[in-house]
Amino acid sequence: MQINPSINGWIEKFLNQYAADVSDYITDESFFLACQKSGLIYGYVVNYHLDNNLDDTKWDNEEKMKVGFLATLFALHKTKKETDYQLFIEDLFQFYTIISKGNFSFLNMVLPHANSYQKLESIINERLQTNDNIVTKNFTHMVTNSMLYIDVLAFEYYLNQNTINLDFFKNLERKCLALIMFSLNVKKQKSEYDIMLLKMFENSLRYSKVSKVKSNEIIDVVFEGNRSALEGMYLYEIAHMTLISDGVVNENEQVFLSEFALKLGLNKLNQNTGYELVEFINKNKNNLPFYNLNHPVKQFYTNTQDNIAKLVSRNKTRLLKELSESKELVKLLGKSTQSELSFEEKKKVKKQLLDICKSIPSLTIFLLPGGGLLLPILIKFIPQLLPSAFNENLKD
Structure with missing residues (x-):
């Protein structure tokens, strides 16, 4: 059949x-x-x-x-x-x-x-x-799709404990995102897209304030609480996937991975997980969206910004109305085009922007898990597509 x-x-x-x-x-x-x-x-x-x-x-x-x-x-x-x-x-x-x-x-x-x-x-x-x-x-x-494996780890926890709650998802998501941020910082030479990805991850956290933690302390987040053997191996793989995104793991990155494996308590058998990643990439590179053609973040950013531009354009009238009622947000977004916002200012922008997204059905995708990744791109397009709204409110 x-x-x-x-x-x-x-x-x-x-x-x-x-x-x-x-x-x-x-x-x-x-x-x-x-x-x-x-x-x-x-x-x-x-x-x-x-x-x-x-x-x-x-x-x-x-x-x-x-x-x-x-x-x-x-x-x-x-x-x-x-x-x-x-x-x-x-x-x-x-x-x-x-x-x-x-x-x-x-x-x-x-x-x-x-x-x-x-x-x-x-x-x-x-x-x-x-x-x-x-x-x-x-x-x-x-x-x-790789984060989908969090469901596998959560199901393992449920089978072992006969119960589970959202804290498991929140904590593991927080660990993974902190680890990705830290792994990107390990790179001595970061491309503009690595930096972009790092900023996007910093803006994606819904349940924690990892971006407020100093870079040399972020790794401590990964080791908070207990973890299963499967979770330890998965965290190692997340770090390796992040570092090999440019196609190579250099010497200092390999040192980090080796030290990270030891700190996770991985033995010689499960430390070899990295070799499986390299072998899988070599066999399937032409079919892997993450390693195919353009740098993955460039491809992601290009595709996504085009789609968000369409969403903003289609909802321009409604956005204009909502923004006219949020003068503080408009001023902060206007300021963001000229200088870097403080952590508290970014927090206000995120909260107020998500409130607006709640009121516009086609923008509720920004409220989905991981939707925070898209907010920096949305912020980028609002000043460009709604100049009259900004000019009007900034004068006020």
Whole structure:
């Protein structure tokens, strides 16, 4: 029976046909190594934890990601708990039901009368952002598809503890973003796009104030609280992905990675995760959006700024009205075109701008997880596209 991951019923079909072939793993190291080889962590799935081959030649990258994500969660469930896929569906649905109490946006589209399989299909669609949103589909895989692995780690925590809350997501997101910021600072020679990426990450944090922490203290955020072995290996991989974004890891960056691995407590087996990343890139470089053609941040920035310009233009009248009622915001945005804003000023701009986005339906994408990454680009276009609003209010 042919599986089409874009049509309702694909999860049930996949599990009926392939559940028995999904691998279970003896150790955390073997599971993580399989996750690396599957490509899920790197945003480009090439296999599905199956003992036998699966024909995915007719699937696009998003469809491969959906099946790869589901297969990874099931492989984790088999490794940690049971092989019965009906129990897996119950556990996974319960996991997301608990998370939805925190109003995670990706559950808002779940149909109230659908069965568990259909609801999980909706959840996975939203998690992978496989919708028509013109902005979120252009996030780089380092920010979205690789961050998808946070769900795998959260599901591991849920299976071990039988409970979970949003603090797990918040804390791990905070660790990852702090680590990316720190890793970029490790680079001796940063391109304009590395600096741009660093600034974008600094503006993306919704739950913490990492940007207020001195650069030599940011790494301490990564080691806050407890972590599982899988989380430690994932954090190492995040650092390596960030440093190799320009295609090479130089000597001082390798020293940092080695010291970071020791501090994470990684042994010789799971310290070798970096070699898997290099091997995966070499095999799939032509297909990886993160390493293909232009520098990933340049590609992300170019695509995204074009789309945000369209959003701002289409909502120009409404934005003009909202801005006319926020004179402090207008003055701060005007000031930002001439000089650097202080931390408190940036905080005010972010809060007031998000308040405006709440009132304009097509701009609510800035409220989604990771939407803070887009705010600097939105800020850039407001003065250009709404000059009359700025001139008028700045005179006041």
